[in-house]
Each structure stands twice: as structure tokens, then as C-alpha cells.
Amino acid sequence: MNLLPLIVVFPMFVAIIFNYLNGKDKLIRPMAFLMALLLLVLPFIGNYGIYNFGAHGLESGLASGISYIYSPMKQLIITVLMLIGSLVLITGLDEKKSSGLTVALMLMGLASVSAVILADDLFNIYVFYEIAAIAQTGLVIASGTEKAYRSAFRYLLLGNFAGSILLLGVAFLLSATGTLNISDMHNFLINNPVTPTIYGGLLMIIIGLCYDSGLPPFHTVKADIYARAKPFIAAMLQTYSKFVLVALMLVIFKIFGGLSYFTNAHGALIAISILGMVFGVVMALLQTDYRKLLAYHAISQGGYVAAGIALGTPLGIVAGIFHAINHVIYKSALFIGAHLVERKKVGNLNALGGLLPVIPTTALMVLCAKLAISGVPPFNGFQSKLLLAEAAMNVNMPELAIIMIMVSIGTFVSMMKAFYLIYLKPCSEDQLNEYKKVKPSKFGIFSLAVLTVLCILLGVYPNLATDLIYPFANEFGRMWTL
């Protein structure tokens, strides 16, 4: 029996239950722990292939209902998504006051991002894209500060605008092709001449992509919500964004890939990715707030992912998807590390220092994650950045590879600066005693340890992930050079 829809339906249903349990702390903690375990099983309950449901299924070769497509590559992405969700839920068990609403929003986000990854029709993607935006806003509001409210409002304001533009793009493509099914839409486009409506639809879908994945011009508003949410929740938010970025990029390639007029869009997508990489790392270098520093690095790494997939070659797609997976792992480790530091009642980089003797294990694991994001071997970030540079060289774009290396150097500098200021900078005896009074979070350290092991594991054995992505990329990517 194929239980594929349960990947979306089950977390959504449990989210409703958690919503009603809000305030009942004693019940929420064990249930959240149970849910954290169940999430790990979800990616394995569906069979590979096309799953049609609703309406009349397949009629004269055209899908009239909702179609989900499941493949080993999608299973890998959803497994990582659920793993991060599970670890974030476990980290949250240490919070003084458990909020059922936060868990509900987190599950709603997990369900909607899974649906965006699985769906093969544009409207389903649009609906869950919007639900993911609402869940992300709710998670930012849940941190309860005035700054968080402002960030959430700004995010929603642009979200409503970008969502409407995305839907207008969907409407344009519907009017040009008469279908919303992505596979059918591609088949229509390769057999019919291009019209201005199709160009308009493509442009509007790219605007929607930029908003939800934090690419320019929406990078500041996205960085803002990462910085204003609680750090362990920001780990979840950036995971949503990266996987929505991968899903939407693949949708664009699936609809327009191989069409002669798509060559210009390749260039535009690569340009946006480069801007994201450079803006992100420059802004990160300027930050004195640790959360904001991490937030801008998330934007910068999003640029890497987009650049890889935008290359459109099999190697580029593998590198982009592999980097997205690596990124969510080490960036979640960094955000959870920030959560453990914030428990010591400090946030601003300039006010920190001397934490190495207080939390040595955390410091070591965070250092591993920092080296991973900087692309230092033998961590996972090195493997995917190497693949990305190789993919850029293969399409005769050495300048892109050089920019990637320069951004990596910038990342290394800002990460090492942050590590020095938090863990190594000398601090007063009084401050040290103050830090020692706060009890360490066992759940947070457990989550951090799991993510660090994954950073090393994927760094030493990248084939564990890339072998699952290559068959999809070989079928999907196209060879081209400038």
C-alpha cells in the first residue's frame, strides 16, 4: 500500500492536535518527543513513482487531480528535512514553557515544505508555499519580542505581494497551456511556440522563488526573520527556505528546461545567485550580533545552492542539491550552538567571551560546523563546494568558481572572528562565574552532536548522498557551455 500522502497529511493533522493542547506543558513534552521519533519514519512510508489522487486521476493521458512524484532524491531531501525537524523538536524540550502552538507551526511548516517538494502541479505548490510562509511568520511571532513582530509584519507584507505575483505567474502559465500539471505543461511548451504570456509567467515564478528562498532583492527581510526568531527555531526556518529553493528551482527547470528561450533565464538565475552569495557574506562580515551574522550566512549559502542548480548541468544540479543538504545540516548545528550560547544570557558578540572552559564540548562541535560552512576538509561543506566549483568550470565559467572561493574565504574569516569573540576572548572572573550558573541543555547538546557527526560523515563519504542524486540529475540536467 502506498502511504505517500501521509508525509503531508500526518504532520498537518498532528499540528491541529498540538494547537488545541497549547498551554498543557506536561502533555506537550512527551507528545513532542514521540512526534520527533515518528517524523523520522515518515520519509520511508511511500513508494517511489507517481501518485495521483483526487478528481479523476489520469484522463486521456492528462492528470486531472493532484500528482505527487517520489524518487530516491526526494526521499533523501525529505529525510533530512524531517531529521532537522525532529532535532529541533528535541532541542525545544528544554524550553521552560513548552508551547503547543510553536510545535503546531513547526509541523505545519514541515508538512507544507514536504508538499512543495512532492507536488507535480503548480497550484498545489502555490498553496503549500503560502502555508509555509504563514507557518514561518507564526514561528517568528512566537519568540514574543517587539522586533520579532516588526520582522514578521515586514515578511508577511512582502510575502503577500510575492505570493500574489507567483499566483499571477501560475495564472499566466495556465492561460497559455491550459493545465497546471508540471509534466503536462512542459510537454505543451516543447510542442508549441512561445508567447509573451509564457515569458511573464516565468518572470513571476522567479520573483516568487526569490522571496521564499531569501535571494535578492528579498534577502534582508529573510535574514531579519532568521535573526529575530529563537535560534533553534531559526534552524528550522532556514531548512524550510533551502528546500523550497531547491523545489522551486527544479520546478522552473522541469517546466522550461531544454527550451531555447530559457537560456537567458539561466543567466538571470545565476546572476541573482551571485548577488545572494556576495551580499550575504558582505553583510555577515559587518555584523556584531551573532544571530544576524548566522542569518546573513544562510542567505549567502542559499546563493551557492541556487548557483549550482541554475547551471542546469547534471553536475551542477547534484552540487546544488548536495550543498542544500549540507547547508541545512551545518547551519542547523550553528543555530543550535547559538541557542546553547544564548542560554548563558548573552547575544551580542561584543558582550561575549571566555565560553570555551564553560562549554568545551559545544565549542568543539560548533567549530566543526564553522569549518564545514567555510568549506574546510574533511567536512561536508568542502565536498559540496568542490563539486560546485567543478560544475562552474565544466560550463566554462571560471569566474563563478572564483567568486565561490572568495565568498568561502569571507565566510571563514567571519566565522573565525565569531568563534574567537564567543569562546576564546578573555573575560572577567565574575562573568565566567555568571556563565557557569546556567545549567547546560542536554537535548541541545544531543542535537548538536548528531548534526556534527553528519557533517563529518558526509564529508568523508559524500557518496552516501550524491549516489542518490546523480540518477535524477543525469535525467534532468542538460550539458551546455558558454
Place this chain on the structure above:
Amino acid sequence: MDLQLASFITAGILIVIGLYGTFFVDNVIKKIIALSALGNGVNLTLIAIGYTGGIVPIKAQEMELALFSMSASYPLPQALVLTNIVIEASMLAIMLGLSIVFYKKYKTLKSSELLKDD
């Protein structure tokens, strides 16, 4: 004027008003109203796309299937609009809720003061 063309023109006007209000009006409530206009413009575009000048897509028992499929409007955009209205309502509700919080706290609704970078 052709009803479909008139709908497209109205939708275009709504979208332009919505875009202008979202980015250039300095009041959060007016911004929300503008976003609502933008959303309605997009919904009207979708409805106009599905409109073929025929009958509503509800098949009466006595109607022949061939005749129905030739004359009925395309129902898919209507289903999309229905879903979109629900999504948009929930987004606008959250924004209005936040506006109430802002007003209680700061006694103003000027977006230049409320939404400035920290």
C-alpha cells in the same frame, strides 16, 4: 465591451492600485487594503481566464455531456480562486492582528515608524 476583456482591464487596475498602495502608502492598514486589492486583481485574472462566455460549470441532469463540455466555463481557475481567498484571508488576518498590537504599543499606524530597520 467584451466581458472577458473588461474583467482583464479591471483586474489590471486593481493590481496596479494594489502594487502602488503596498509600496508607497505610509499606513499599515492602507497597505493591508492595497494587498487585498492586489489579491482580488489576481483572483479576477484567474476567473477571467476560465470564462469562455458560456454557462456556469454545473451540469444539469437533463443536459447532454457534449453540449455541456462545449459551453461551460473552465472550472479549474474557480477552484483555485476559492482556495486563494482562504489563504489570503488568513494572511491578512495575521497582519491585522499585528497592526492592533502595533497600535496599542506605539499609538501610530505609520509604516515609516513601525517598520523601520532596527
